[in-house]
Each structure stands twice: as structure tokens, then as C-alpha cells.
Amino acid sequence: MLRLVLAILLPSASSFTPSALHRIALHTPKSSIAHTASARCNPLHASIVEKDGLFWPSSSDSRSTNQDENADAQDDEEESLLGLVLDSVLKVYATHSEPDFLMPWQKRHQTTSTSSGFVINVPGIGIRVMTNAHSVEYGSVVQVQRRGEDKKHEGVIEAVGNECDLALLRVDSLFPEPNNDAEDVFVLQLGPLPSLQDEVEVLGYPSGGESLCVTKGVVSRIETQEYAQAGARLLAMQIDAAINPGNSGGPVVNEDLEVVGVAFQGLDEVENCGYVVPVSVVRHFLEDVRRNNGYTGFCQLGTSIIFLENQAFRKYLKLDESPINGERSIGRRSGVMIRAIEPTSGAIGKLQPMDVIMAVDGIQLGADGKIPFRRGERVDLLCYISSLFEGDTLKITIWRDGKEMEVSVPLTRIPNLVPSHYNNKPPPYLICSGFVFTALSVPYLEAKDAWGEFYSDSISHLLGLVHAPLKQRGDEVVVLSQVLAHKANLGYENLNDLHLLEFNGVEVRCLRHLQQLIEESTDPFMRFQFSPKDTGRLVVLDPDHVTQLKKHATVNGSGIEAADLDMITCFNAASGLAKRMMQISTPSLPIISLEVSFGKEPASNTLNNIIALAPFICWLTVPVGKGARKHITPMKGAAVSHRFRNDDHSVDEPPAEIVMSSVMSSCCVATPIK
Incomplete structure (x- = not known):
């Protein structure tokens, strides 16, 4: 079975999906040394000559001794530029303090990793170091190191885009604010999106050594791929160069030494297959940070669609099959049919189920849901939508009730009901009488190994909610993680992983709502109804036994302030201290x-x-x-x-x-x- 692997060396990395995605971090844990014989590392210094019986790099290239002075000068200039580019590729050291998603009041043991990054100038912001989001995920200490130097410089995580697996670091000791005009600063430039079979080089610090490594390859394909960090589907570039642990965040450059992508994940059990965040996605991330003073995310249309490749289905919808300009692959009235629209989508009131999307912004859509990209290439419609920004308007040509019409749909970012990450923040939780409630998330399910072997019926139910639509912004799936045993909850201590539906007959929307319901409750009993509604577990607690203090709840990490406590009248330690x-x-x-x-x-x-x-x-x-x-x-x-x-x-x-x-x-x- 093939698995995608991230290119950071992160011991605590975990999988997002049940089978395909496995986060090994294309950064490397200090404790591990991976086999890198398949990587073709090119020497980056001047040519090696024999000196006093030893091999040592010479101060000049011996290959140019027989060339004329102009050629020597040109070679020196090229080597000087290459040296500046290589000096702009940094090694990133990170200490990760990831929260324990099963016991959210504490953290897991710290882990360390190394990865790669490079210097870039962000218009309107300044000089920053770009790397992968998973390279610095929950990074309590982040440092960068230049090639050939022993000093490490502290970095500050300034922006993180988990969907596109990119992050920006501010390193004040290397690039002082506000001008970022250090004389020895050389920033890498972004280039155009490469074509198929274009040669590229991956620069970084993979496992197997300490110095900078260069791996050559060619562009194999450019298409939509699932990003292992957050499960988002965005445009990605596949190359035949090996991307190993430690390469994460390193630049991928073309023959002009321009950045055309950022290495971020590989395909497990397959050699010489690496994935790169293409420069178009990198530009979108940087523009998003510039516009909004921080990362906000990628837009979505918020619809589920059905491909219309079946002739009977197209006939049922009365689509005209006559071709345009002799193009047989896309009919005049071909497209995809809308099956459902998410409640938080900007398409509500604009589009309807059974509408056929035929074109967007004048770009014709095929029956397979793809649009023309470049000559001989086609990509998913979502690649075009994700290139736009929140607030942009999409002009959509649709087929409805036998008529063609055009509607304008505002684009927005649609959060998931079950988040794939918490943007490096601790997970929210609430404790009531030892009942530990938290919000369902992908990291929580990963901690439960939910995509492994069969765990329990309750976990299977929670897995089914991962792709459920968000009915209202702010909603969460409230889960009873565990019960901390106490005399007030005797008989309930073995409950865990249960989906909370109602409290005292009122539907629970989120942890904040549950806190409010508990605080405002005047009922003589506290009743918690878990899924399924009619046959699920019912828990009843006596408020007088629940607490000797005052009925309240506290959520950590979700912006909910702690409720007041009543005076504790007595407190006796076991040792009498x-x-x-x-x-x-x-x-x-x-x-x-x-x-x-x-x-x-x-x-x-x-x-x-x-x-x-x-x-x-x-x-x-x-x-x-x-x-x-x-x-x-x-x-x-x-x-x-x-x-x-x-x-x-x-x-x-x-x-x-x-x-x-x-x-x-x-x-x-x-x-x-x-």
C-alpha cells in the first residue's frame, strides 16, 4: 500500500487518512539516520584537487585553467551566484511540544527535528524564512542555521498555512527589522510554474549527512493531490528526484536558480518520487499573508458534485451533446451536477441541487469535473477556485430546468465540522464532574488510531462525522473523551469516545454552548444524552453531588473565561501538610x-x-x-x-x-x- 510521507524528520508525525497519508516529516529527528543511497547528491564546492597527498577543495576551479579569461570570469560569476543561492538555504531546527489530544490539559513528550528553509522577500512584510508548516508544528523552540556556520539563530513563527503546508519565520538576528537591509542578505526569487520534463534541483538538508545536498530531477506531472498535513486537495508538482526526511521546506529551483516550488512530501515505498508545493500555491500563500496580515486559507465553492459521464444521466438532464469547434472531449452543455450545497457556502440562494455547472469565469467544465490547464493538461475545478481569494466573485454558467443561465457566487472559506488541525494551538476541552469533553478533531482520531484496525463502534461513528457538513459556523462535535473517576460519577468511569447530542433536552452545538447550558441550568438533575439519540447512553448527575463549589464549567484554549469558584471550606492533604x-x-x-x-x-x-x-x-x-x-x-x-x-x-x-x-x-x- 502506498503512503505519502512528509519530508520533515518529525518523530511525532502521524497519519491523516486511513491508508494514504503518513506524516514522516520531511524533516529529520536527530535520533534517526535514514538510508539515502538513492539520492544523487552533487558536490557544491569547487572541484576537488589533490594537495599534499590529501583531497581538499581548491580555491579555484581546475577545470577552467585552460579557458580564456572571459570564460574564467563568467564561470566565477556563475559560481558566485550559485554560492549566494546555496547560502540562502538554511537548516531549520525545531523542538515540538505537541498537546496530548486525549488528555488536553497536558503536553506530550517533546521531540526534535531538522528540516530545510530558504530566504525570501515577502512584499509589504520583509525578509522571511519559508519552510513547511509541519516542520515547525507546535514548535516551542525554532532555530535556523546558515550553510558553513556553527551559530544558530532563533526564529519566530509568523504565519502558518496548514492546508498548503507552508510557514514563514521571522529571524531578527539575521534580518533585523524594520528595513531588512542587511548587506549580506541574498533572497531567492520566485520563478514561473515549470513545464513537464523541465529539469529542477531540490536543495536542502536531508538525513544521511549534515551539509547541504542537491538532488536533480525532472517534473513528472502537475495535478491535484492531497496534502498530508491537513488533507486539503491543492495543485501539486511531482518530480522524480528523491525527497527524503530533512528535505521538507527546501526550495526546488529551475536552471535559472529561481524557486519553482517547495519540497514537502514523498510517496512511501516508492523510490524517486517526491511532491512539491508549486510556485502558484506559494504565491497565493504569500499574497494571503500580505493582504490579511496573516494566513486565512483557501476558498471553496462548498458543493458536492456528480460527474456526468454517463449518457443516460446527461439525457435525463436534457443536455445538448453537440460539440464546439470540433472539440469532442467537452460537449457544449457538458459539466457536473450539484448534488448538495453546504449550509455555510456562499452558493446558498445562488445555486440549487440538480443544477449543472457548465463553465466558471468563461472556462468550460468537462463531464469529469476538470478544466483546461495548459496544452495537453487538465486539472480539477477546485484548483482554479483555490487560486482566488475570499470575497472574489465567481461567474458560473449553469443549466437549470432546461435553460442556460449565469449566476454570480461570492467565494468564502468554509471551515470543516471536524478540524484537521488547531493552528498550533492547544485543543479546547471542558470538564464537568470528571467528565472530560473535547471537540472532535482529526488529531484526536489519530491519537486513537482510528484509521487502524477496528477500535470500537463509538470510534466508527466518530469517523463517519469527519466529512459531515458544517450546519452553522462555530458548531463542533462535542465528544466525551474519558471520565476521571470520582465518587460523584461512580458507574460512569468506563465511558469514553461518545458523541454528546443533548444536555437537559437541548441540542449541544459546541463546547461553549455546553458551558452556557451547564451554568444556566436550574433543573434538579443534569442529563447528558449521547449518540444515537433514541438508543444511546443517557447519563444523569446530581448537581449537589457534582460539586461542592458552584455549577460551572471551564474551557481551556477556546477563549472561554473561567467561571468563578466558591470558597473551599476545608482541604486536608493525605500527609496533613x-x-x-x-x-x-x-x-x-x-x-x-x-x-x-x-x-x-x-x-x-x-x-x-x-x-x-x-x-x-x-x-x-x-x-x-x-x-x-x-x-x-x-x-x-x-x-x-x-x-x-x-x-x-x-x-x-x-x-x-x-x-x-x-x-x-x-x-x-x-x-x-x-
């Missing part, structure tokens, strides 16, 4: 301050006891030194180190005051563990 607890409430985050007497117990035991007080506390914040604070994220069942450091202070025992900041805010949470 806690003397008293008082609450400090802020508009955005409730903080619980706990004074602790350590006595003779080791600090590590003290911390473990504090962590054991309630399973809902996510991390500790410990004041250290000159007002600095160190964050510790305790993993369940893991020991916590008792040594805290910052730049100017180190202690073996923590101070007497430990501030516990509960990201889950003890929300709707049960009484403290006695």
Missing part, C-alpha cells in the same frame, strides 16, 4: 494558593502528595528567585523532581508557598480528595 487554603479569583483564571509546612519530609514527597490531592490540578507554578516562576507539568504516575532552577537561583527545597494554577479550574469538579 496543608494548613489552610484560600482562593484568589481573577477574571480570566482562578488561582488557588496553598501554604505548606514541609517539616522533615523530602520536598519530592511533598510535591507528590500535593499532586495527589486532586486529579484535576494540571501543573504547579513555583516562585523561584527574583520573582521568576517555574512550571512543572506532572505526568500521571510519574515522579516529580524537587530541584528548581532559573538563571540566578537554585534550591533543593521549594519555598514555603506553592501556587497551584488549575488550568481545569477545578471546574464542576468534585470535592477535594480527603
Whole structure:
């Protein structure tokens, strides 16, 4: 089975689709060395000559010694330009702190990767480093390194386009703002979209070595492909040059050393087959960032279509089959039929089911849903639509009820009901009486290995919602991820992966809506109805048992402020260390301050006891030194180190005051563990 592989070395990369897409990152984890014998790496320095019995690069090209001075000067100029181009290809180092989508209040173990990038000038923005989105996904630390240098420069992720797998980094130490006029800056130029069989070179830092590598190839095809990073279908370029882990984000240049694409993924189990983000998609990404001061995405028409290649179907719709200008492949009234229109599409009220789309902006559409691209080439209609921007108008020629007419449809970006990513932000979640609710997403399903072997009926149901239409902007599929066991939820502790439909008889639209329903509920019981509606699990909770505080819920990461907490009257630690607890409430985050007497117990035991007080506390914040604070994220069942450091202070025992900041805010949470 063939699988697409991204060209970053990312140990935590995962698949998007059940069979085809596998994210190996065309960036390379430092811990792995891939076999790269198939890559044809060309020497990038001057020719090698023997010197004192050793091989060493000479300062001049020995091949030019017999040429005239003009040829020497021309060669020197070409080598100088080549050197500048190669110097503009950077190595990207990233430390990834990806959230745990099953336990969203914590992060997974950090991973590191290396990939490639290149220097580019973005009009209206300045000099930036372009790389792949998956190369810096959830990057907590991103650095770049020039060819031949040992110093690494810190980069800031400025724009990320997951659909097109592109990202922009700002590197102030290399390209200072605001003028970006460093004398030694050479930026790569964007070239035209190459033709089939054009020769190209892939520049980057793949696995198997540390220095820059060049791989030659030719353009094999240009057509619509699925991008592994987010599952979007956009124009892509296939080349026969090997794209290996570490090549991700590297430029693909033509014979004039112009950038014609960005390496981003390969085809697993197939040699010498790599995929490149074409320059047309790169230009769209840059223009989007320039127009909107950030990435907004690609537009869609928002319709599901049926191909009209069947003669009986075309006859049923009364389409005229007479050809135009002798062109037999596309009939005069050929096209595709609209089967359904998404509720959030700009085509609502403009197009109707059973309409036949015959042309867009004067470009005739074939019965297979494709339009002319270049001589001898045809691409999907969505390639043309994705080249436009939000707010643009599409003039569509349709066939409706036996008549031809033209309508104008405004284009817009249509979000998915089940998002494929969170744009490097943590996933939203809500906890009520130990019930952990989150929004269904592709990363959540990946964490469940939903596209692997059969998991459960509930997971199969969630998989069926991945391509469901979004009825209203802001809607989410609310899922019960797990239940944190407590006496208030006895009998429910084994529930997981359930689709929440209703709360107290009201349909739940999203996590924010669920929070509102819980807060405003006056019913004597809290009833959660899970899918399917008539036969699904019904959960009933008593509000008086749910919390000793106040009925409320808190969502982290979705812009919902924490609800106020009532005073906790009593708090007893298992070791008896806690003397008293008082609450400090802020508009955005409730903080619980706990004074602790350590006595003779080791600090590590003290911390473990504090962590054991309630399973809902996510991390500790410990004041250290000159007002600095160190964050510790305790993993369940893991020991916590008792040594805290910052730049100017180190202690073996923590101070007497430990501030516990509960990201889950003890929300709707049960009484403290006695």
C-alpha cells in the first residue's frame, strides 16, 4: 500500500487518512539516520584537487585553467551566484511540544527535528524564512542555521498555512527589522510554474549527512493531490528526484536558480518520487499573508458534485451533446451536477441541487469535473477556485430546468465540522464532574488510531462525522473523551469516545454552548444524552453531588473565561501538610494558593502528595528567585523532581508557598480528595 510521507524528520508525525497519508516529516529527528543511497547528491564546492597527498577543495576551479579569461570570469560569476543561492538555504531546527489530544490539559513528550528553509522577500512584510508548516508544528523552540556556520539563530513563527503546508519565520538576528537591509542578505526569487520534463534541483538538508545536498530531477506531472498535513486537495508538482526526511521546506529551483516550488512530501515505498508545493500555491500563500496580515486559507465553492459521464444521466438532464469547434472531449452543455450545497457556502440562494455547472469565469467544465490547464493538461475545478481569494466573485454558467443561465457566487472559506488541525494551538476541552469533553478533531482520531484496525463502534461513528457538513459556523462535535473517576460519577468511569447530542433536552452545538447550558441550568438533575439519540447512553448527575463549589464549567484554549469558584471550606492533604487554603479569583483564571509546612519530609514527597490531592490540578507554578516562576507539568504516575532552577537561583527545597494554577479550574469538579 502506498503512503505519502512528509519530508520533515518529525518523530511525532502521524497519519491523516486511513491508508494514504503518513506524516514522516520531511524533516529529520536527530535520533534517526535514514538510508539515502538513492539520492544523487552533487558536490557544491569547487572541484576537488589533490594537495599534499590529501583531497581538499581548491580555491579555484581546475577545470577552467585552460579557458580564456572571459570564460574564467563568467564561470566565477556563475559560481558566485550559485554560492549566494546555496547560502540562502538554511537548516531549520525545531523542538515540538505537541498537546496530548486525549488528555488536553497536558503536553506530550517533546521531540526534535531538522528540516530545510530558504530566504525570501515577502512584499509589504520583509525578509522571511519559508519552510513547511509541519516542520515547525507546535514548535516551542525554532532555530535556523546558515550553510558553513556553527551559530544558530532563533526564529519566530509568523504565519502558518496548514492546508498548503507552508510557514514563514521571522529571524531578527539575521534580518533585523524594520528595513531588512542587511548587506549580506541574498533572497531567492520566485520563478514561473515549470513545464513537464523541465529539469529542477531540490536543495536542502536531508538525513544521511549534515551539509547541504542537491538532488536533480525532472517534473513528472502537475495535478491535484492531497496534502498530508491537513488533507486539503491543492495543485501539486511531482518530480522524480528523491525527497527524503530533512528535505521538507527546501526550495526546488529551475536552471535559472529561481524557486519553482517547495519540497514537502514523498510517496512511501516508492523510490524517486517526491511532491512539491508549486510556485502558484506559494504565491497565493504569500499574497494571503500580505493582504490579511496573516494566513486565512483557501476558498471553496462548498458543493458536492456528480460527474456526468454517463449518457443516460446527461439525457435525463436534457443536455445538448453537440460539440464546439470540433472539440469532442467537452460537449457544449457538458459539466457536473450539484448534488448538495453546504449550509455555510456562499452558493446558498445562488445555486440549487440538480443544477449543472457548465463553465466558471468563461472556462468550460468537462463531464469529469476538470478544466483546461495548459496544452495537453487538465486539472480539477477546485484548483482554479483555490487560486482566488475570499470575497472574489465567481461567474458560473449553469443549466437549470432546461435553460442556460449565469449566476454570480461570492467565494468564502468554509471551515470543516471536524478540524484537521488547531493552528498550533492547544485543543479546547471542558470538564464537568470528571467528565472530560473535547471537540472532535482529526488529531484526536489519530491519537486513537482510528484509521487502524477496528477500535470500537463509538470510534466508527466518530469517523463517519469527519466529512459531515458544517450546519452553522462555530458548531463542533462535542465528544466525551474519558471520565476521571470520582465518587460523584461512580458507574460512569468506563465511558469514553461518545458523541454528546443533548444536555437537559437541548441540542449541544459546541463546547461553549455546553458551558452556557451547564451554568444556566436550574433543573434538579443534569442529563447528558449521547449518540444515537433514541438508543444511546443517557447519563444523569446530581448537581449537589457534582460539586461542592458552584455549577460551572471551564474551557481551556477556546477563549472561554473561567467561571468563578466558591470558597473551599476545608482541604486536608493525605500527609496533613496543608494548613489552610484560600482562593484568589481573577477574571480570566482562578488561582488557588496553598501554604505548606514541609517539616522533615523530602520536598519530592511533598510535591507528590500535593499532586495527589486532586486529579484535576494540571501543573504547579513555583516562585523561584527574583520573582521568576517555574512550571512543572506532572505526568500521571510519574515522579516529580524537587530541584528548581532559573538563571540566578537554585534550591533543593521549594519555598514555603506553592501556587497551584488549575488550568481545569477545578471546574464542576468534585470535592477535594480527603
